Amino acid sequence: MTPTPEQGARAWLGAALGVLATWAALLALSGLIVGTRWLVVAGAAVLVVGATTALTRALTRRWWVPTAAGAAVAVVGLVLRYGAPPGRPQFLPDLDALRRAWATAQQGVAVVNDSFVPMPDVRPGEMLVVVGAVAVLLLVDAAVLALRVPALAGAPLLALWVPAVVLGFPAGATAVFWTATAYLALLAYGAAPLHVHAGRAPRAVVAAVTAAALAGLTVVAGPPLMDAPGWASVSLPTFGSGAVGPLELSDDLDLRDSLGQRSGQVVLTYRVVDPTAGPDAAADDPGADDDAAGAPGPEDADDDATGPPVPEDAGDDAAAAPAVDARLVGPLRAFTLATFDGRLWERTDSDRLTDWDPALLLSSDPALRGVPPSPEAGTLAQVDVSVGALRERRLPLSTFARTLTVEGAWAYDQQRDEVVGERATREGLTYAMQVQVPSLSAADLRGAEVGVPEDAELYTAVPATQHRDDIAALAAELTADAQGPYEQALALQTWLRSIANFTYDTRVPPARSSDAVWDFLEDRRGYCVQFATAMAIMARTLDIPSRVGVGFLPGERNRDGEYVVTGRLAHAWPELYFDGQGWVRFEPTPASQTGPPPVWADPFAATTATDQVPEDDLDAVEPGAAPSAAPTAQPSTPPSSVDDASTPWVPVAVGTAVGTVLLLGAGALVLVARRRRASAASPEHAWTLLRRELARADLRWSDSDSPRAAVRRVRTTLEERTGVPLAGAPLAALEHLATAVEQARYAPTPAPVRPGELDAWRLAVRAGVDEAVASSTARRREQVTAR
Known part of the structure; x- marks a missing residue:
């Protein structure tokens, strides 16, 4: 009809x-x-x-x-x-x-x-x-x-x-x-009805009764539904969209999933004190102010990792004992993942669970497992944890060796170094750890060989994906100059952390192939799960056992001296196995999201920030500023050939005038574009421009080279080619620029550097290189003339 x-x-x-x-x-x-x-x-x-x-x-x-x-x-x-x-x-x-x-x-x-x-x-x-x-x-x-x-x-x-x-x-x-x-x-x-006055009174009564019934049902049924277990359960990496109900970490991490809105609920609170300092340590703790220990921003907090706070020399022993705080204890790991199929990390429950002695250490290192904690073996930290809105069958523990005291039916998984419960955690559950933090340094790892963990084949398996050989070739290329497994791992971490190479983004681009790791390496965008997976799989292609740890970052200290961990702090990182050291954590996620990596994996750890800030900019650094939570780089869009301005509605009367204006505008745009190309907006931008300019003089360095390694390579190559060393102001400018890049990549709060200074440093380096090349050319000409 x-x-x-x-x-x-x-x-x-x-x-x-x-x-x-x-x-x-x-x-x-x-x-x-x-x-x-x-x-x-x-x-x-x-x-x-x-x-x-x-x-x-x-x-x-x-x-x-x-x-x-x-x-x-x-x-x-x-x-x-x-x-x-x-x-x-x-x-x-x-x-x-x-x-x-x-x-x-x-x-x-x-x-x-x-x-x-x-x-x-x-x-x-x-x-x-x-x-x-x-x-x-x-x-x-x-x-x-x-x-x-x-x-x-x-x-x-x-x-x-x-x-x-x-x-x-x-x-x-x-x-x-x-x-x-x-x-x-x-x-x-x-x-x-078509006649709107028909049945007005009955309709009004029905509408009023229905509205009252709905309102009453909402008031009565709302609170019980909100408190029901699993009502707003969330998982890494999707994390749900609300702050209602308990939080649960997912056992399966899918590299194709984007990171949704994360829960702001408090999942853990804990205190950290020095057990050797007496009962009043917490009150006398000089760090009891409001400084953030890796506190995240509202959008990108999932990857605000921290390492031990004291800038220990990566090649020497620490000169002073580190402060006992959450950053020293590090992230709290709930579980690890070892089985990867090219897209998804999967986990199976272990049947090898045992009891443990609360007075003895639990550790992935067999040499430390089952011995009492000792101040001679490392810095001790007492950690008392209270569970909030977390429903997790694995207790979040420090990655270091630790004792554990907890009530309930819990068992220890020795292979994975996890504590697993028959039931999930509940709000109000408390447990205590005494963590033994080793004085681990780059020197300790540089001499270590690849270890052989239990079930080694599980941690060295590389999935037979479409681009398996491409990933292995890339890892070999990035680590070609590395000596030993530690330097290989550091080269991979340096390459992944560089914001010149990768962009932190919670939105995962659409798949281009059946290999999720290769898609990430091609797209150069992702968040902690992608970065951790890429480093773990690339390490396996180098025969270094690896796995991915999942847990929570340290959190922010409140005025009461407690560290508060929310669902936004869920994080993933790679762990590599070294002989004599056990599983060692690395941090490949870009520095603008994570802050500095662990001290043993931080090439910037030996340098303090105040040594690198230009005197004119010292006042520009805000004391106690938290790490930036902004995205590493603004999303880019393809250039459009269509004018983005609104279409004018009044026709132009004189065509010649329009042509003149367009020509003048084109000329102005060319000048502006040239000026923009010649000016650096950030240390990474200046570093990229300088690298491109030096490449024209055949002075190059690898993507896996740290800024300091790049400085050494430029000096060595230039002197070998020209016989003239880079010294004086050009060398100082190159070192200043490298330091600025290091701070941008590794410092939790990079010191601001004016664009004018970046351009001055870059031009000074170019001038020094040009002078050395010109001097070498003139010397060769004189030699030819003399002959």
Whole structure:
């Protein structure tokens, strides 16, 4: 049967409700796109198309004509706005305008595919939003006014929410409220009889009773549901979206999963004191202020790792005992993963569980396992932990050897160095550890050989993936100059941590192959799970046993002296096995997210920050500043050939004037581009520019070289080629720049450096190299002339 469309004032009311509902649903995208211009333009397009359908419906009784008229107006408007030639308007569509509009839409698709949330508000992306908004309006309008089935309008309105829900960036309660209210208004509009006064009193009574019943049900049933176990259980790496209910770490880590919004609930609180300092150690602890021990920011906190705080020399013994605090104890590891299939880390339960003596150490190192803690063997730290909103069958413990006292049915997994319970932890559970932190240094590891852990084949297996040989070849290339397994591991960590090579991002790009590790190494974007996995698998290709640890980072110290750990601090890192040292933690995730790596894996550990800050910038460093939680690099989008400015609506009168302006503008852009290319915005940018410039003089270094190694390589190569050493101001400038890069990569709070200083250092190095090359060339010419 042909549907009978709405007519008269009732049709105008339905059209207005459809426009309002589409506007409300558009708010769902506010968490995905930067700015508000896209929202204004899409809202205006919805209003124009909605008015068109309403006017058409007033002129005809054919149910499909208003929808067709609205679609036609939308197409013409899109072509005129997004297909007009850059710099001038177009009042009538033609084939050229249609092709330009189609090209803009294709660029919009590329922007969406290549961007990371939040997406920049650019013209091609705006076009896709406008197309989607208009389509939703036409579908809502047809469902409510043409087909007269308002309930169907929920499907297109929900479609605007799908991207935000799938990507894990919901717009918030306000958008949900207005979308739901608009939809309920559409349902009420469809349920109201044509004669609105009919049955007014009964309808009012039914509405009031229903509203009261819903409100009462919400009040009564809400709290029990929120307290129910598993109501908001979350997992690494997806982490759910709310802060309600207990948190549980996932046993299976999928490298294809993006990192969603993480829980801000408190999962652990603990105190750290020096057991050798007496009962008043906590009160007298000089570190009892509010300094953060690896505290994360609200967005990227999952990877704010820390190592021991004292800058011990990587090649010498520590000159002083380190401070006993959370950074010394390090992250609290819940469990480890060893089985990887190319995409997913999987875990199987162990049947080799034993009891333990609370007075003796538990450790992955057989030499330490089962002996009492001793101050002569390392720094002792007493750690008293209280569990919060954590439901985990494995206790989070220090990665170092430790004693453990805990109530309940718990057993020790000797192979994995884990404590496993018959039931999950509960809020209020307490346990105590006495951690023995060894004075481990780079010198200890540099002389160590690869160890053979129990079930060694489990920790050296490399999955037979599509790009297994490519990964092995890359690892061999990066470690070609390394001597021994420790230097190989350090070369891999240095390469992965460099923000010149990789970008920290919680959004995982779409798969390009069946090998998730290779896709990460190609895309150069990811978060802690990707970085940890890449280093672990690359280490296995070098025959170094490796595994991935999962747990929590130290947290932030509050005014009461307790360290507070939230769900945002869930983290993953690689552990490599060395003979005589057991499993050793490394930190390949970029420094802007993790702070410095462990002291034994930190090439910057021997240098203090104050030695490297220019005197003019000493006052610019805020004392006690926390590590930056901003993304390592802003997401980039492909260049667009379509002008991003709004299309002018007044035609230009004189064509020659336009040509002159365009020529002058092009010349100005060329000058600005040249100036930008010549100026460095950050130490990494200056380092990249200098590396490119020195490569023209055949002075190169490897990606796995640390900045200091690069300095040594440049000096050695230049002197070998020219016979002239790099010395004086050019050498000092190169060392200053290398130090700035080291701080940017490893320091928790890098000292600010002005762009002018970076450019001055870079130009000084170039001048010194050019002078050495020129001197060598002149000397050779003199020798030829003398002959």
